[in-house]
Amino acid sequence: MAKARILLVEDEGIVALEIKNRLLKMGYEIAGTISRGEDAYEVAKRTNPDLILMDIKLKGQVDGIEAAVRLRGELDIPVIYLTAYSSDELRDRALKTCPSGYIIKPFKETELNILIKLALQKHVKEKKMIEMADNLNDKVQLSRADLAESDKRLKEQLEQGKQRELVIERNYEIQKIISKVLRASLEPITLKEHLERTLEMMLSVSWLALEKKGSIFLTVEAEEELEMVAQQGLGGHLIEVCARVPFGYCLCGRAASTRKLVFSDCIDGQHDVRFDAMQPHGHYCVPIISEDKVLGVVNMYVRHGHTRDERTDDFLHAIADTLAGIIERRRVQRRLRHMALYDNLTGIPNRTMFFDRLAQSISLAKRNNRMLALFYLDLDKFKRINDTLGHDAGDELLKETARRLTSCLRESDTAARMGGDEFTVILTEVTSEKDAAAVAGKIIETLQAPVELKGYLCPIGTSIGISMYPTSATEAGALIKKADMAMYAAKTGGRGNYQFYSGEEVTFSLLVDYAVKFVMFNGGQWDHNKWLDLLLDIQKRGFELSDTDITSLGLVLESLKPLRNSAIGNMNAMSLLNLSATVFIQNNGGVWNPRQWMELRHDLAAGGINLNDETAYMVSCFLESLRELYHSFTRAEA
Incomplete structure (x- = not known):
């Protein structure tokens, strides 16, 4: 199979190169890489790519959305937007152009690959459907011409011609129903609403000998069981009895287990569901199948004694195949949304959802004139455990931390992982700092209990910084920054405690820590x-x-390079050195004598950092650079 050719429109050279390499790694060919929207049409016309990845924000007068409109309208090439900007206005404007996909940078390779495959598959299916419709229209015109000619020649062929025309019109009606089902899938409605609408459209087909009732089941994920999601015309008792149907049970379950259409013209031995008031009837039960998976079953009712016909079979199979693609796409989209909003390791909200929840919580607190608390946490001993027991143990610790953290909160609160061993908590509807302090104390107590990892009981703890809305700040960014500052104060105050943001900024200490x-x-x-x-x-x-x-900060960074690569260049040693050196500079006002220098070396040795001649020289260079930075801050404050 030929590789799909992709044209990349991206004005950031480094980003374009990275995306190009990732596409090549995924097995695609690159039709070209351009940076301006004005050039997109001519390049696409010349190279004829299978798909275009279009950045929305482009240099020049034509942005990605304008370029995509012309490309879709004149060249019929599917376009997927990639953007680092996700404002409502920009998103709504982009979605009005009916793109084949929309993905926010940065993105994962698997997300982009799935989106590209879906877009290519959808485009192929759309072209096939258009081709089918054109062919069908040609057949209609040809048939009508034949009928007119036949009417002149042989009157006896009139009935045969009418029947042929009726078949064509029925096929055309099938295509119209499928087109409506596909268009409905693009509307902002739930899958349940879409299936209910599909059921209504199926029951509205006049030439189908169906009773005005039926249902659509979906397979319960990871279980061999069907759940009724949409129904029309069924009685309350039947809805209750058939709410869940195991594979192999009754006609719907048999269709799911055999993966074949099941037909019955009466209540026979295949009917496991029976009750006294049940009226005579028959069934078409058609499995909804995507590759090797049974996604559900379409269950339609017919009158008692109905004769099975091929046209109805074809219609129901066509609807089931259409629904299979729609359901599978919905599930992929749901997984992608989950991956975008939830942390893959712990399962709790990630940074993206955290910022969204924080904005909502602030808006609600403002409207109701209430307070909220924002916690910023990191684990006190995570680095040591991760280094000694390995990343697998570190991952288990993070998952256990997330579980314990959420157990301390109400449903209305939010716990999120910001990355690494840093977590945040949003407490809504708090009445005072005492409420926040009580929850913080509960979290610290819960996380202090040792965690068993690889046969070891590992002690762990956390330091928590707390900012309050509206007393600490009224904007999300400021609340986060101040909670982070408070957390630093908690860590420097001995760890395993919480601190409220007090408005004091130890800028020199924080800057050195950064x-x-x-x-x-x-x-x-x-x-x-x-x-x-x-x-x-x-x-x-x-x-x-x-x-x-x-300039002074740059010198500090340069002085840290050799220390990072020395025998004492681990995180624990560097953290202790950072704290000791910062306190040393501040206590001595940036000036020290040999005795004070030896006292510092003694204090470092007590903490496990023994300096030889080489590392002592490196530390002295570090102190000299800190002195310059400290004096710079001192002059600025004066």
């Missing part, structure tokens, strides 16, 4: 872009750095 973490997390190596990202992150956290501050 510098140490930056060097450690980047393995002592970074480029200009990462350096700019660090400065932006520091600015977002409330620091206003002067040019002198930035």
Whole structure:
């Protein structure tokens, strides 16, 4: 099978290269890479790709949405939008163009691959349906012409011609029903609503000898059981009895287990469901199948003694096949939404859902004039356990943490994983700081209980920073920043405790902590872009750095490089060194003598950091760079 050819429209060179490499890795061919919307049409016309990945925000006068409209209208090439921007206005404008997909950057490779495959499959099916409709229309016209000619020649062939025309019109009506079902699948309605509407459309077909009642079942995931999702014309007792039907039970269950259409013209031995008031009737039960999976069953009623006919079989199979594609697409979309909103490891909300929940909670608190509390947590000993017992143990610890954390909360509250060992909690409807303190104490107590990992009882704990709406801040970003600052205060205050945001910012200590973490997390190596990202992150956290501050911070980072690669370059040692050096600089006002230097070395040794001549020189260079940064802050405050 030929590889699908993809045209990439992306104005960020690095991003375009990354996406291109990922597409090649997935097995696709690249028809071209362009950066301007103005060029998209001509390049697509020349290269004739199977699909276009279109960034919405592009340099130039034509953005991705405008380019996509022309491409879809004139070249009929499916377009998937990729964007790092997800405002309601931008999303609504993009969706009005009926794209083949829409994905937010950054994204996972599996998400993009699934979306591309679905778009290509959908485009092929749409082209086939259009081709079928064109062919059918040609047949209609040809048949009508034949009928007119036949009417002139042989009157006896009139009835035969009418029957042929009736068959064509019925086939055309089938296509119209399927088209309506497909169009309904694109509307913002639930799957249940869509199945109910499909059932109504099926029962409205005049030439089908169906009773005005029926039902559609869906397979319960991970179980061999059907659940009635949509019904029309059924009595209350039957709805209750047939709410759940095991595979192999009654006609619907047999259709699911045999994966074949089951027909009965009367209440026979296949009917396991019977009751005294049941009226004589028959059934068509058609399985909804996608590849190797039974997704459900369409159950239609016919009168007692009905004769099975091929036209009805074809119609019901066509509807079942159409529903199979729609149901499978819905399930993929649901999985993708879950992956986008929930943490894959712990199953609790991720950063994306956290920000959405926080915005909703703030809006609700503002409208009702109520308070809310935001907790920022990280685990006190996670790094040590992860390093000694391995990442599998670390993952189990994170999952157990999420479970314990949610057990301490109400249904109206939210626990989310921000990444690594950092978690957040949103407490709604709190009346005072005492409410937040009580929950924080409960969480600390719950997480202090040892966790058994690989046969070891591992002690664990957490430090919690708390900000309150509206006393600490009224905006989401400010609440998060201040809860994070409060958490740092809790950690520096001895760990295993909680601290409310007090409005005090130990900017020098926090800045040094950011510098140490930056060097450690980047393995002592970074480029200009990462350096700019660090400065932006520091600015977002409330620091206003002067040019002198930035220069001094750069010297601190450079002095940390050799320490990161030395014998004491592990996270625990660097964290202790960070705290000790920061306190040392502040207590001595950036000036020290040899005796004070030896006292610092003694304190480090007591904490497990023994300095040889080489590492002592590295630490002294680190202190010298800290002195410059400290003096810069001191002058700014003065």
